[in-house]
Every structure is written in C-alpha cells, then in structure tokens.
Amino acid sequence: MKKKIAIIDDHVLIAQAIKGIISNFTNFEVLYVCENGKELIDKITKKNQLPDIVLLDISMPIMNGFETAKWLQEHHPEVMIVVLSMQTDEESINKMIKNGARSYLLKNVHPRDLEMALNTMLENGYYYPDWASRLIFSGMNKVKGKLSNKLSDREKEFLRYCITEMSYKEIAEEMHCSPRTVEGYRDSLFEKLDLKSRVGLAVYAIKNGFE
Template sequence: MKNTIAIVDDHILIAQALKGIISKFENFEVIFECENGKELIHKIKALKTVPNIVMLDISMPEMNGFETALWLKESYPEIKIMVLSMQNDEQSVIKMIRNGAKSYLLKNTHPRDLEMALNKLVQDGFFYPDWASKIIYSNMNGTTSSSISKLTEREKEFLKYTITEMSYKEIAELMCCSPRTVESYRDNLFEKLELKTRVGLAVYALKNGFS
C-alpha cells in the first residue's frame, strides 16, 4: 500500500507539477491538493481522509504554513509534515520544526532527492538535508560530543529510541520501565544537553552515533 500525500501550496502550477512527479514514485501517491491550511482542514474533515504526509508550503494566504503545521501537530500528530518552500532562513526552519515539521526541503530539490527524502521520512520519522541540519545544530546551544560523558547508560539507551517513531509509552515497554521513568530520562537529557524537543534529541543522537 502506498503512502498518501496531501500537497498544500497556493501556487497551482507547482502543486500540479509536484503531483505529476510524485505519481512516478513507487511508494507514494497524492490524494488531494489544497491552496492553504484552511482548505486542508476542510478537506480532511469533509473527506474524512487523513494523509500519511502533508507536503506544506510556508507563504500562503488565509492560513500559512506555520499555522497549518501547528494545527496538524495538535490535531493529527501522526501525520508527517514535510516543508517544501523557497524560504531557507534560520528563523523559518526552526519555527517550522518547533511547529511539528519532520522534514524541510527547498523547492529546487531534484525529484530523485525528493523521493529519497520521502522514503527516509517514512522509515526514520524525519529527514533534514545537510543545510537544514547545520541550522538545527547551530541552535543546539553549543551542545557537543563532550557532553556524552555526562550521560548515564540508560539515558544513552533512551537516546537511541528517540530516532524511531515509537511513543514514549512504547519506549518504556522496550526499556522495561514505567512511562514516568522514560519521561525522567527525557527531562534529564533536555537539561544536560540544553535541548527542548524530541527532534533536538534525535538530531543529537544521529550526530553522535546513537543510531
């Protein structure tokens, strides 16, 4: 079964071109396109169809990408958000990630790289190209590999699971402990590594070989 995609972009020609490109991908299909966040909300509710992935532009009328991502994060956290935008500034990247985006690509991305990114998004739960990763790293408050020495073995074990799509409850079951204990690992890592989100923990884990 193919992974379903909704394209949200107010440029109709771009949306149609994207649909045509994705139609050639083996594992993906576009189920509908929308011109802004409000239309996306309407279609999800009217069609009672929740896509696996929302491919989201930022600059749109009525309800922009920032607002749409936040709504998706709060209403349908299981949907994977992939930003596809011309905006590559640090503020936009960080804000979209904080609002729930799991991938961030530019509109000049080659089709083969888009397909690879979509596959990585499905497999790993997120994907950021090198240029976006550098922005994320620079916002990790100086966190470096030397901080590994501060971590306990259980915290290191927990870090490996932050890269997966497992919920904290599922991680707790795998680690044979309570969800509250897992939350304490998370909070300790936030403090020790000066991070604030699971995405930050996952990026740190990948950067330091915990995958």
C-alpha cells in the same frame, strides 16, 4: 501500497509541478492539492481524506504552514509533515520542528533527492539534509563529542527510543521506570544538547549513531 501525499501550497503552478514529479515516484501518489491549511482541514474533517504525508509550504494566506503543522500535530500526529519551502532561517526551521515537522526541504530540491528524502523519512521517521541539520544544531558541533561523553547510559538508551514512534509512556514501560523519570531524561537532554523538541532529539540520535 503507495503512501498518499497531500500538497499544501498557494502557488498553483508549483503545486501542480510537484504533483507531476511525485506521479513518477514508485512508493508515493498525490491524494490532493490544497492552497492553504484551511482547505486541508476541510478535506480531512468533512471528506475524511487523511493523507499519510503532507508536503507543506510555510507562507500561505488564510492558514499558513506554522498553523497547519500545529493543527496536524494536535489532531493527526500520525500524519508525517514535510516542509517544502524557500525559507532557510533558523527560526522558521525550529518552529516547524516544534510543530511536528519530520523533514525540511527547499523547493529547489532535485526530484531524485525529494524521493530519497521521502523514503528515508519513512524508514527512519525523520529526514533533514545537512544544511538544515547544521542550523538545528548551530553552535553545538564544536562540542558534540564532549556532549556525547557527558550523557549517562540511561540518557543514551532514551535517545534510541526517541527515534521510534513510541510515546513517552511506552518508552517508560520499555525502560522499566516511571513516565516522570523519562520526562527527567528528556529535560536533561534538552538542556545538555540545547534542543527544544523530540524531533531535535531524534535527529541528534540519528546523526550520532544512537540507532
């Protein structure tokens, strides 16, 4: 069964062009197109049309991408958020990751790369192109190997679970420890790796072979 995608972008021509591109993808289909986050919420809450994936622009009137992603994370965390924007600054990327984005792509992405990104995200839970990963881990690459050596075995085990859809409580059960202990591993990794979100931990785990 094809995964249903909602496109949220106030530029109508661009949104329709993306819809046409996705219509040629094997595993995906467009459920609907919205011009802002408020329209998306209306379709989800009033018409009960919940997509599997949301392709989300950032700069939009009424309700922008940051606000929309935050609402989705709070009300429907199962929906996978893919940012599709022209904003490449570190602040925007980190803010969208904090708000639950699973992928961050530029609007000039090639159609085949968009399809690959969507399929990879479904398989791994996350997908970030190299340019985005460099910004996410800016300043960290020089000491990446040293950092990995400083991680405890339990922290490395926790990193592997971060890639999954498991909650922190479920991870604690698998690791045979308390949720508070798992939170301690998380906070320690945040500090050691200079990261601020579980998505950041998951991307780090994938990039460094903790799968």
